[in-house]
Amino acid sequence: MTEFRLTQYGTGGGCSCKIPPNELETLVAGFAGSSGSPAGDLLVGIDHGDDAAVVQMPGDAYAMVATTDFFPPVVDDAYDFGRIAATNALSDVYAVGGEPVMALNLLGWPRGVLPLELAHEVLRGGFAVTQAADCHLAGGHSIDDPHPKYGLAVTGRAHPDHLLRVDAGAPGVPLTLTKPLGVGVLNTRHKATGEVFGEAIDVMTTLNRDAARAAVASGVRCATDVTGFGLLGHLYKLARASGVTAVIDSAAIPYLAGAREAVRDGYVSGGSRRNLDWVAPHCDFGGVPEDECLLLADAQTSGGLLVAGEIPGHPIIGELVPRTESVLIVK
Incomplete structure (x- = not known):
């Protein structure tokens, strides 16, 4: 599989593909604040651009943390790409003081262009990282995409006082x-x-x-x-x-x-x-x-x-x- 350079199959790579911050702030303007849902109190939302959302569930000593992150290949090696994308996604939970509990794969793959064996290596890299983080990796979602992309949706927990x-x-x-x-x-x-x-x-x-x-x-x-x-x-x-x-x-x-x-x-x-x-x-x-x-x-x-x-x-x-x-x- 060494003849495939994954970075050549996307318009960018890694976190440099984010929508520019000034455009992003305009894009999400007006969506801040809590819905007042009885399911829980929103402790951290999008008001200041924190790294993950945090909700305090009724009767639970811990708060629930949720985040997601994905991007096109930042390196050519498929296994390393999977490890990097997974590490990056878990980082948002750590950045709010939490611990990841469960993750779901997010995979976009040009199945008629790149071998599925490479996609398997990407997923294997993500699995290795979640194992090291003591975080369950339980399924996810995949689509046929012109450009390869990978990341995780992660749920974690944090103490609301910390x-x-x-x-x-x-x-x-x-x-x-x-x-x-x-x-x-x-x-x-x-x-x-x-x-x-x-x-x-x-x-x-x-x-x-x-x-x-x-x-x-x-x-x-x-x-x-x-x-x-x-x-x-x-x-x-x-x-x-x-x-x-x-x-x-x-x-x-x-x-x-x-x-x-x-x-x-x-x-x-x-x-x-x-x-x-x-x-x-x-x-x-x-x-x-x-x-x-x-x-x-x-x-x-x-x-x-x-x-x-x-x-x-x-x-x-x-x-x-x-x-x-x-x-x-x-x-």
Whole structure:
């Protein structure tokens, strides 16, 4: 099956395929808020763009978490694609402080173009990740699709008193990043050249479970994960929702090997450039070079957690301060 390069069968790949954040906010405008359903109280909805929905069920000590995520291939290897997509989907549950319980496959496949054996490898990768996460994988849905796509619909649970939210940030709190940046530009290079970046695959297939558990245990109440809107986009949403300004120390940001070279050589996705354009009116970049800003806006796939708090073993990359004229300040 090595003659099939999956990244060549889609218009994009990974989380860089997200609808641009400014368009998405317009698209979902007016749908926020609770229905007042007797089935449960909506604790986290789409008001601020949190990573998953959370509902408190009557008489249950835990709240139910629900999310879904899918995208076209971000790498050529089918098994790795399945692992990456599944890890990314589970991340939304961890990002709100929850634990995944059950997942369902979401598969689109060009059955007359790509062998079903490759689709099996994608599903096998997803199964391996859910097994590692102690999460049931129980069926799902598939369609005949011109472009291959894969992901999961995930249900989990979280304690309502220990939720991680994007609107709970406070001045004086440090910002921690739990995975290095750069997978976006490396994936773009991979799609164009076929070069394989093993470190990037390792990062994208590492569950955010341990980092989320450490955050909850440390009393953290504000976090998100870094995916398609890049570090700048997700941090802007967090700071805006929390009514604070986020200050980033660009020298403290960890990057994957080869990321800077990929930007230098022009392997920047359109999604990353749109991310930067979106936050630019709200950001003070000082004298930070454009290539550095593009890396900070790089559309990540299955990125790490961005935590308003300190998590041992992970770098502090900035802090939250009282709101100033700029929502983001990069130094």
